Amino acid sequence: MIYLGILIFNWLEEIIKKKSIVFPMLCLLYLAWLGGAPDPVTTLDYASYEANYNSMFSLTYNSRFEWAYLSLAKMAYLSGMTYEQFRLILVFGIFIILLVVVRRFTNNMAFFVGTFAMFPFFNEIVQIRSFAMYTLILLAASFLIHVNKRNIIISALIIFLSAGFHSSGYFYFIFIAIRLLMHKHIKINSIIIMVSLISSVALMLTGSTSVGQNIAKIIGILNKNTNATENILSNFVGGGSALTTILSMIALYTLLVILSKKMEVHIYKLTENNSYIAGKVESLMSLIYSGMLSLPLLLISDQYQRFPRFGLETVIIMAALYFEHNIRIFDRLKGMLISLVFVLILSVIFYGIPNSQMAQSIPFLAHLKF
Numbered sequence: 001m002i003y004l005g006i007l008i009f010n011w012l013e014e015i016i017k018k019k020s021i022v023f024p025m026l027c028l029l030y031l032a033w034l035g036g037a038p039d040p041v042t043t044l045d046y047a048s049y050e051a052n053y054n055s056m057f058s059l060t061y062n063s064r065f066e067w068a069y070l071s072l073a074k075m076a077y078l079s080g081m082t083y084e085q086f087r088l089i090l091v092f093g094i095f096i097i098l099l100v101v102v103r104r105f106t107n108n109m110a111f112f113v114g115t116f117a118m119f120p121f122f123n124e125i126v127q128i129r130s131f132a133m134y135t136l137i138l139l140a141a142s143f144l145i146h147v148n149k150r151n152i153i154i155s156a157l158i159i160f161l162s163a164g165f166h167s168s169g170y171f172y173f174i175f176i177a178i179r180l181l182m183h184k185h186i187k188i189n190s191i192i193i194m195v196s197l198i199s200s201v202a203l204m205l206t207g208s209t210s211v212g213q214n215i216a217k218i219i220g221i222l223n224k225n226t227n228a229t230e231n232i233l234s235n236f237v238g239g240g241s242a243l244t245t246i247l248s249m250i251a252l253y254t255l256l257v258i259l260s261k262k263m264e265v266h267i268y269k270l271t272e273n274n275s276y277i278a279g280k281v282e283s284l285m286s287l288i289y290s291g292m293l294s295l296p297l298l299l300i301s302d303q304y305q306r307f308p309r310f311g312l313e314t315v316i317i318m319a320a321l322y323f324e325h326n327i328r329i330f331d332r333l334k335g336m337l338i339s340l341v342f343v344l345i346l347s348v349i350f351y352g353i354p355n356s357q358m359a360q361s362i363p364f365l366a367h368l369k370f
Contacts (some may be wrong), residue, residue, distance in 0.1 A: 069166075173280055319335075
């Protein structure tokens with residue numbers, strides 16, 4: 001029942017607009033514990049991660065996992081840790097970085113924690129490598145609040161490190177390019193939306209298998225890992241959700257990009273074009289636009305839904321930044337109700353309907369059912 005308390009009290013704190021950091025921070029650490037020490041039986045992917053960990057030093061071992069994750073896992077194994085201990089430490093480390101990153105963008109932790117706990121928390125604690133990857137991407141984005149050569153280099157190095165946890169991190173080098181264009185005040189929002197939608201239609205009409213195969217080859221070359229290539233070919237090329245689900249993701253993401261653009265304009269007005277706040281907004285929008293460019297990949301496989309999902313996490317931080325500033329309580333309540341509706345829709349789309357495997361695992365992950 002602690003999980004329900006996290007939802008209720010963080011949303012109440014957001015309504016009364018207290019600027020507490022301690023309570024949301026403790027809530028985020030509790031979520032880290034839920035993700036780090038779940039029930040192995042009811043947690044998707046747990047068994048495969050554990051089996052991989054326990055077989056790392058066998059003679060026949062050949063992993064599809066990336067170098068950074070494997071390096072940490074091998075260090076933990078050699079130090080005598082069980083997989084349970086390694087996972088707990090890793091997840092706590094990810095959440096601590098997430099806490100630091102969100103604080104670099106906004107003081108409004110209550111909104112972020114209350115929203116994140118509903119969506120996309122349950123996806124992330126199942127797919128811990130991709131969660132580690134995107135948390136590092138957010139860290140990279142926080143360095144480009146101020147754009148200079150030093151921060152560009154740091155951001156690029158962090159993105160490279162993120163790809164060591166999940167190969168999809170390489171995609172986010174495009175974020176740096178978008179951020180630099182925004183820093184030069186080049187208007188790119190309409191162009192990105194049009195490129196994304198036209199590419200989606202083109203893939204839908206012409207097929208996408210060859211594109212997926214080329215992506216697999218590129219990732220294989222970057223990782224120097226043939227197992228990674230085979231994994232992409234088997235899981236990230238063809239198949240997946242019904243077209244209606246994919247189109248729902250594309251339509252909803254497009255709508256949220258438009259709303260994010262409106263939040264951007266309002267934040268500029270509320271803060272009187274404060275350059276530091278503007279840097280935060282532009283860095284977040286660059287990540288959101290990166291997610292927009294990823295939408296055509298959904299036509300290759302629904303496994304690529306992690307990209308728009310990560311973009312939606314960034315929208316949550318953007319909304320937290322928006323609600324942080326002096327907005328009338330009626331407008332704040334209205335905005336939060338709209339946010340709640342969107343979060344519920346996102347949960348249905350990304351977690352699945354109640355009888356899906358992911359949805360059925362949620363009560364166990366949240367300790368609502370034992």
